[in-house]
Amino acid sequence: MIAPSIETSGYACRVADMKKEYVLKSETVRALRGVTFDVPEGDYVAIMGPSGSGKSTLLNMLGCLDQPTSGSLWLGGDDVARMNDDQLADIRSQRIGFVFQAYNLIQQLTVVENIQVPLFYQGRSLTREQKTRSVELAKMVGLGQRLDHRPTQLSGGQQQRVAIARSLVNDPFFILADEPTGNLDSRTTEEILTLFEKLNNEGRTIILVTHEDEVSKRAKRVVRLKDGRLQWDRANSQEVRDAAAKYAIDNMPVEE
Amino acid sequence: MNIWIGTIQLGVKSLWLHPMRSVLTVLGIFIGVASVIWLLAISKGIGDEAQRQIESLGADTIMIRTVKPPSEKMSAQGLTPYGLTRKEFDILVATVPTIRSALPIREMRRQFQFKDRKLDGRLVGCTPEYAEVTRLDLQSGHFITDSENFSGDTHCVIAAKVAERLFPYEDPIGQRIYMPENQGFYLVVGVLKPKGSTAAIGGSMAAQDFSNDVYIPIKTLQQRIGDTVMSFRSGSREGEIIELNQITLRVAEVSDVKRTAELVQDTLSSHDKMEDIAVVVPLELLEQARTTRAMFMLFMGMIAAISLLVGGIGIMNIMLATVTERTREIGIRRALGAKRRDIIRQFLVETSVLSLAGGITGILFGLLCGPAVNGARILANMWFEKQMAELPEVVRTVQPSIVPESIPGAFFISLIVGLVFGIYPATRAAKMNPIEALRHE
Ligand SMILES: Nc1ncnc2c1ncn2[C@@H]1O[C@H](COP(=O)(O)OP(=O)(O)OP(=O)(O)O)[C@@H](O)[C@H]1O
Numbered sequence: 153m154i155a156p157s158i159e160t161s162g163y164a165c166r167v168a169d170m171k172k173e174y175v176l177k178s179e180t181v182r183a184l185r186g187v188t189f190d191v192p193e194g195d196y197v198a199i200m201g202p203s204g205s206g207k208s209t210l211l212n213m214l215g216c217l218d219q220p221t222s223g224s225l226w227l228g229g230d231d232v233a234r235m236n237d238d239q240l241a242d243i244r245s246q247r248i249g250f251v252f253q254a255y256n257l258i259q260q261l262t263v264v265e266n267i268q269v270p271l272f273y274q275g276r277s278l279t280r281e282q283k284t285r286s287v288e289l290a291k292m293v294g295l296g297q298r299l300d301h302r303p304t305q306l307s308g309g310q311q312q313r314v315a316i317a318r319s320l321v322n323d324p325f326f327i328l329a330d331e332p333t334g335n336l337d338s339r340t341t342e343e344i345l346t347l348f349e350k351l352n353n354e355g356r357t358i359i360l361v362t363h364e365d366e367v368s369k370r371a372k373r374v375v376r377l378k379d380g381r382l383q384w385d386r387a388n389s390q391e392v393r394d395a396a397a398k399y400a401i402d403n404m405p406v407e408e
Numbered sequence: 409m410n411i412w413i414g415t416i417q418l419g420v421k422s423l424w425l426h427p428m429r430s431v432l433t434v435l436g437i438f439i440g441v442a443s444v445i446w447l448l449a450i451s452k453g454i455g456d457e458a459q460r461q462i463e464s465l466g467a468d469t470i471m472i473r474t475v476k477p478p479s480e481k482m483s484a485q486g487l488t489p490y491g492l493t494r495k496e497f498d499i500l501v502a503t504v505p506t507i508r509s510a511l512p513i514r515e516m517r518r519q520f521q522f523k524d525r526k527l528d529g530r531l532v533g534c535t536p537e538y539a540e541v542t543r544l545d546l547q548s549g550h551f552i553t554d555s556e557n558f559s560g561d562t563h564c565v566i567a568a569k570v571a572e573r574l575f576p577y578e579d580p581i582g583q584r585i586y587m588p589e590n591q592g593f594y595l596v597v598g599v600l601k602p603k604g605s606t607a608a609i610g611g612s613m614a615a616q617d618f619s620n621d622v623y624i625p626i627k628t629l630q631q632r633i634g635d636t637v638m639s640f641r642s643g644s645r646e647g648e649i650i651e652l653n654q655i656t657l658r659v660a661e662v663s664d665v666k667r668t669a670e671l672v673q674d675t676l677s678s679h680d681k682m683e684d685i686a687v688v689v690p691l692e693l694l695e696q697a698r699t700t701r702a703m704f705m706l707f708m709g710m711i712a713a714i715s716l717l718v719g720g721i722g723i724m725n726i727m728l729a730t731v732t733e734r735t736r737e738i739g740i741r742r743a744l745g746a747k748r749r750d751i752i753r754q755f756l757v758e759t760s761v762l763s764l765a766g767g768i769t770g771i772l773f774g775l776l777c778g779p780a781v782n783g784a785r786i787l788a789n790m791w792f793e794k795q796m797a798e799l800p801e802v803v804r805t806v807q808p809s810i811v812p813e814s815i816p817g818a819f820f821i822s823l824i825v826g827l828v829f830g831i832y833p834a835t836r837a838a839k840m841n842p843i844e845a846l847r848h849e
């Protein structure tokens with residue numbers, strides 16, 4: 153692997169002039185037109201922007217699900233933009249935690265087994281520590297009593313919490329979440345956001361895509377995309393974040 | 409290694425999501441594998457029976473039989489002598505060096521009587537070696553001896569069925585059988601054990617049935633009855649002048665059989681014009697039977713292979729549907745770090761689990777072939793007695809004999825079917841773009 157030409161320690165990832173084009177029959181879609189930004193370790197970034205602005209595309213690049221057309225992406229010491237399919241798969245199973253809008257748990261597996269999937273693809277058999285860790289993660293997200301349940305037996309919020317536990321199991325560089333609360337009501341959204349806040353306070357780096365201002369206000373930093381370019385990138389003050397959290401709790405629908 | 413165990417567990421879980429579908433898919437392979445084993449076992453059983461019948465004639469023997477020449481070769485007036493002669497017998501014995509022993513045989517239809525009991529059967533004039541060469545076993549008494557033959561004694565040995573029919577209550581040994589056609593009494597000195605029929609030979613007669621035979625010394629037959637035999641069958645007088653009906657030669661080495669047969673044919677070439685003899689070489693029949701059996705088994709094997717192919721296509725069909733249905737799962741797994749080969753492995757393991765489940769159950773069911781065929785036969789005999797009696801003997805008596813190689817063969821074939829028919833669906837699954845797979849509804 154080529155030695156990085158830039159400083160990467162202290163960063164979860166660094167993106168330099170990343171472009172992504174989809175070549176279709178009739179036209180070429182330029183989904184990302186040169187995006188540059190850094191995510192320091194421990195950051196909590198919300199990516200916003202209108203539909204079609206390239207948020208999911210950017211997140212897929214960060215998650216090594218696809219390769220940029222040009223530009224660089226440093227994860228740790230490696231420029232993953234130059235890696236092949238198998239190497240990307242290794243990076244995904246070792247350095248990245250995914251949380252999806254549709255939870256995306258595997259139906260035939262139990263809660264614990266779902267949490268262990270990324271470890272399964274690291275190719276080694278699970279160590280005792282890894283097993284205890286996956287159970288602890290399930291407990292941490294409040295599903296300690298439901299280790300052997302199947303996804304169909306869980307509510308949406310519970311499934312999303314399993315997904316978050318799963319995203320943590322490989323001790324990733326960062327958690328990527330594409331509209332993680334898009335399918336949830338305000339109460340469960342709050343549960344998830346509280347969980348993210350807790351994780352971030354523990355030092356986890358989180359990058360999430362959202363359409364909701366209430367969600368983005370809870371992050372430390374908001375990045376806005378427009379037409380495949382960075383429109384602005386600014387930090388949320390602590391007051392804004394606290395106010396948003398208080399507002400969410402005050403406006404929680406009363407439980408029946 | 410562990411990734412394999414994990415993948416197998418996962419495969420079983422995934423298949424268990426749709427138990428009915430999986431069971432039906434397994435059924436396809438099950439039927440294929442079971443039919444491979446069954447069809448091979450049944451055809452081997454039939455072939456073995458044919459072979460056993462031929463073998464009972466003896467692989468080291470050559471039989472020369474007198475056959476009735478075509479009617480245009482017989483003179484219209486009076487009776488024409490035909491067939492093998494005693495002189496030819498002596499010539500063969502004297503000139504063919506590879507012969508170990510030679511049996512002259514004269515046989516005819518006769519009626520046998522004891523008290524008021526009658527039985528139509530076959531009278532066989534033979535020498536003492538006859539019992540050994542045709543593998544007759546004695547129940548009691550002794551077979552014809554050299555001295556009995558030499559002195560032309562009116563002694564006889566009777567087959568099991570003759571004993572049963574003529575002497576239902578008394579011990580046959582020491583009794584006398586009467587033959588009305590030549591007004592002679594014959595003292596019973598031996599009784600044979602029951603014996604199965606042997607293969608039909610050379611068009612001269614139907615499958616040889618030894619059950620109604622009475623054996624006497626050939627010399628006695630020659631002196632008392634002679635070569636000319638008249639009989640009254642269904643109202644008309646028939647006659648024949650024959651010295652010997654058959655000469656059975658035993659060759660010292662099986663490898664000499666064909667050469668000896670050629671020599672015998674040359675020696676007896678004077679019969680070519682009359683067409684009144686036939687040379688039967690059981691060894692050749694045996695070889696023919698082996699080829700026939702091999703072809704039969706190949707044919708049956710092909711039928712079974714087709715059903716396996718259909719089973720395999722069933723697997724492929726189901727797996728293609730499964731791959732489409734599980735596109736989202738494939739996307740999730742890829743996103744969480746699965747490589748293309750992990751996805752291929754997962755789907756190949758699933759098809760292999762399906763086909764091995766079919767293979768193993770098919771083998772177990774295949775092993776039941778023998779008892780199942782016997783059970784079916786008993787039931788069929790109970791319910792369709794008439795129809796069963798009309799079936800050819802092979803069908804009524806066939807004993808399936810499992811071909812040992814067919815068991816591991818079926819196992820590996822089912823494994824290969826799973827892999828071969830799984831490859832296309834699996835590569836299709838692995839080729840999917842993870843992002844698009846994740847978006848799949
Ligand atoms: N596989 C693809 N092939 C062609 N074009 C694509 C592909 N994926 C995305 N695009 C295009 O790239 C652009 C950015 O898409 P992207 O999904 O990143 O938008 P988004 O910001 O996530 O939108 P939304 O908020 O609706 O999810 C869009 O114009 C989209 O049509």
Ligand SMILES: [Mg+2]
Pocket residue numbers: 207208209
């Ligand atoms: Mg999107």
